[in-house]
Amino acid sequence: MYLLYILVGILLLGAAVGPVLYWDKGRRSLVLAIRSLWLHKMRAFLSVLGIIIGTGAVITLMAFGEGSMQEALDAIRKLGATNIIVRSVKPPENSATAGRSRVAIYGLTQDDYDHFAVLQQGGTITRMVPMRIFPQEMRRLHLMFTGRAVGTTAAYAEINDIPLALGRFLRPEDEENHENVAVLGSRVAQGLFPFEDPLGKTLKLGQSEWVVIGVLKSRTPVGDTGGSMAEDYNNDVYIPLTTCNEHFGSVITYRQAGSFQREQVQLSQVTLTVSDIDKVRTTGELIKSILSRHYRDDTAVSVPLDKLEHAEAEKRRFLGLLAMIAGISLVVGGIGIMNIMLATVTERTREIGIRRALGAKRRDITMQFLIEAVVQTSLGGLLGTLFGLFFAFVVPPAAEWLWGWHLPAQVTALPIFLALIVAVVVGVGFGLYPAYRAAMLDPIEALRHE
Amino acid sequence: MADIVRIIDLVKIYYLESVEVQALRGVSLSVEEGDFVALMGPSGSGKSTLLNQLGCLDRPTSGQYFLGDEDVSEMDDDQLSEIRSKYLGFIFQSYNLLPQYTVVENIEVPLLYQGIKLNAQTREWCIHLATMVGLGDRLDHRPMQLSGGQQQRVAIARALVNDPHVILADEPTGNLDSRTSDEIMERLQQLNDMGKTIIMVTHENDIAAWAKRVIRMRDGHIESDERNHHRTIGTKLAKIDGTAGNGFALRPAGL
Incomplete structure (x- = not known):
């Protein structure tokens, strides 16, 4: 099961990154995106904070949920489910x-x-x-x-x-x-x-x-x-x-x-x-x-049907809750990204004008901003995943030690996979409009922009 | 010599908040290969609009524009982008370098959008151009670390990287002091001597004096079109063999 997730993950990542790296312009855009983000580290970080917190929360909460679920299921199993x-x-x-x-x-x-x-x-x-x-x-x-x-x-x-x-x-x-x-x-x-x-x-x-x-x-x-x-x-x-x-x-x-x-x-x-x-x-x-x-x-x-059905209902309810958290973090994070991307487009209007004058086509500009958005959200997703994993591993022993709470956590592959996919989808989804706006700018107007 | 630029009855009408502005009212103009043209005129005369038209940054309302043998007035946005990346070089008043890029990377940009695969050879060519404009020791500097004159020299190198038919300069010395201005103009003249066609917008007479031909505009018309005779004669005496006196080539080897 794990292996399947990892395999699909690698395939998807390959499908996304492969052509970009193979395509010379794509590779340049990728490097440029990373460099532009590096130029405004703080802003980039703040703009993906939503994504970081979102994915981190999904992973941590999923781990806690999975842990207590597993514990409950184990208890039932002991009784003989x-x-x-x-x-x-x-x-x-x-x-x-x-x-x-x-x-x-x-x-x-x-x-x-x-x-x-x-x-x-x-x-x-x-x-x-x-x-x-x-x-x-x-x-x-x-x-x-x-x-x-x-x-x-x-x-x-x-x-x-x-x-x-x-x-x-x-x-x-x-x-x-x-x-x-x-x-x-x-x-x-x-x-x-x-x-x-x-x-x-x-x-x-x-x-x-x-x-x-x-x-x-x-x-x-x-x-x-x-x-x-x-x-x-x-x-x-x-x-x-x-x-x-x-x-x-x-x-x-x-x-x-x-x-x-x-x-x-x-x-x-x-x-x-x-x-x-x-x-x-x-x-x-x-x-x-x-x-x-x-x-x-x-x-x-x-x-022991009753207990089984109970456990299943619990699991369904939990999955519903997860979907809600993921949905909220998606929207919140996405709005943050879009907001900053729109501001970035305005700020870099002149750069867009220069590039257009030097021969960039509309789709080159779209690609550039889209890649930037996706790089941002992917890195945010990755960072969020790391945070999530960190908390999932650190909080339970800490809670046990500090307050004597029993907080079982179990990390599974599915939420990590889900969080990363969502991060990339958010990048594309909410980056598309700012990128389109950037591409549709009139080169003359853009060049004149101060 | 062959006409590299030929425009016929070019009209450009803008609509600013539903008010019709006739920026160009039927301009016809031909520019020979190897010419150096200065476009002059008061603001609102249409000289910038004309330069934008020549630079394929905009499409005319009516009229035709032949760049080399190609009629570019009917082309769509993507095709115009391609024309810009292949056949035109731009020099702007405010240099317009990309702040994230180093000197060499800035020079590379037009090649990138031509779809050329950047490799050691193209890099060598860009370094060659940077060296030619006197920035061989600042290849990895960023625009912020350079003076205005140096930035404009990077812009000149960038305008040359695709071996363009025409170099379009929009007040190239507008932000520079007079000593640096002369230095930049000397470089442009040097390029022109090597056979490059240059069309430059300026409102300063002493800058226009570097050109071989001065076109004055007023209210969307060409008011006058004169030859600077001392410059024309000077060029005839210069040897045009594609290399400057200091041994720099203007065409990329094998590109």
């Missing part, structure tokens, strides 16, 4: 299937997961985290704790904030080697290992022994991006999904309100991470269509 969460949902009790069978079979299957994996091969999905969550009693010696067993993969740590207190989280090898290892939530660790270091000790989940490899810090319960109720993660025990399936089988039995319930759920939840924020919605639709072959509502796909 690029995530699609697919959950298994138990269908209503009175449905025909549940009545006939003793075991409630529903939800995501390994087969669904393999279908999603096709998308991952295509590159749309960068990460898939399967989870099998079920209530489980945990024991150690005489102690017992009722929590949730979460069979998952190492990638779980990438989409969730996992603050480790001790040891480590699950690793891919644990899964491959079907290790009996567990990472404990903070309350589980407290309940089962009240007076000792749990690392390396074992606990019992169901009928099997598991070695503790890590303990998490206390996590505040958060509402998930799907909009579900807040989940308390502190009662969780994380175990490798492969080992989990081997030890617990496919049917989970648990007591609820005095009766046993048996459920067969292969995967409780799959969290998919999409490569690009723009592809989230279409991918969501795709996932829904894949799951539609279940022919019943035993899954729920939640796409």
Whole structure:
């Protein structure tokens, strides 16, 4: 993206400067323009001050805007704006299937997961985290704790904030080697290992022994991006999904309100991470269509659409604001240039007369003043860009240091490119009329001008 | 000798705030190649208007103007600009050098507008001309750093750079003291001796005395047209071979 901007910039600059330099008269005009401006440094500077401030403001404000936008987007991303969460949902009790069978079979299957994996091969999905969550009693010696067993993969740590207190989280090898290892939530660790270091000790989940490899810090319960109720993660025990399936089988039995319930759920939840924020919605639709072959509502796909739309609206509003700033700086700067150029034409009427007498054509005079205007605005634009960049880089740390303000700034290529283009366009646009006025002067009148 | 300038029944009418001003009322004039003409007359007589017409700075209301073989009275603005850059040299009362440029660069200007690519050769030619007018040691000076006489000498060199058919001088000594005036007139005479055609507007009789031919104007007409016999004879005695006695050439080599 950057490269494209730079390439287009160089091409445009080449297209503008190339012929001027190649053309002998053009080169002379360029040198003359720079020299005339140098003759009146202060005036030239003041006349392009509008352009300097304009472009500088656009670049600095864009950098601040982009910085805070990026920060906001990052925050959303952390919450999972690029995530699609697919959950298994138990269908209503009175449905025909549940009545006939003793075991409630529903939800995501390994087969669904393999279908999603096709998308991952295509590159749309960068990460898939399967989870099998079920209530489980945990024991150690005489102690017992009722929590949730979460069979998952190492990638779980990438989409969730996992603050480790001790040891480590699950690793891919644990899964491959079907290790009996567990990472404990903070309350589980407290309940089962009240007076000792749990690392390396074992606990019992169901009928099997598991070695503790890590303990998490206390996590505040958060509402998930799907909009579900807040989940308390502190009662969780994380175990490798492969080992989990081997030890617990496919049917989970648990007591609820005095009766046993048996459920067969292969995967409780799959969290998919999409490569690009723009592809989230279409991918969501795709996932829904894949799951539609279940022919019943035993899954729920939640796409954090609201937040995405919010972010997009923010971005649009911001672009509108930028266009306004650019427009204002264009007009203000342009008027300044035109004003000074008109004064310059009057002041240099005699010079125009001399040149005309010595054989300059009208278009030579037009070119001369136009080039002068464009040189002025281009230099102004360049200077403004430098100022803008300077402020964008200097102000945030200064503000942080002086007042403790957090002012993120991120410089992107687009506004720089835009500002320079605008500066050149302003030069041509507002330089044209004074240049035309200069060219239309009567040579005799111009020569007589004092 | 061939007529380098020929105007036939030239009329110029201005409109100043809807008042008709007849500046030239049918002037006919021929100037031979190598002549040195002084145009004289009181202000408002039309001498400046005539010079502007001769200098292709303006188009006549009616009448014809042949410069060399070309009828320039029907040309458009761009064509006139080209005629000025190729065939005419101007010397003004107030020198009219470009303040941003050095001496050499000022001399180069007419070549620039001719569309000639400026290179080492043209630069050499400009330096040659600057040296000829005695400013070889001030090539990189700017007009502000020169005296009036020196500035006018730069203007003379500039008027020569395109090897013009005619040099038009508008009161070339008007801003100079008498000693410097003589110096400038000597240079003009020297050019004339080398074969350059000069048409000069002046209102001073002792300046007009340098010319070979004096034309007096009044109310848009030519009142009198006389030869300065002592000057004419002087020229006949001078050898016209395109180089001045000091070895300076007046034509650019290979340009």
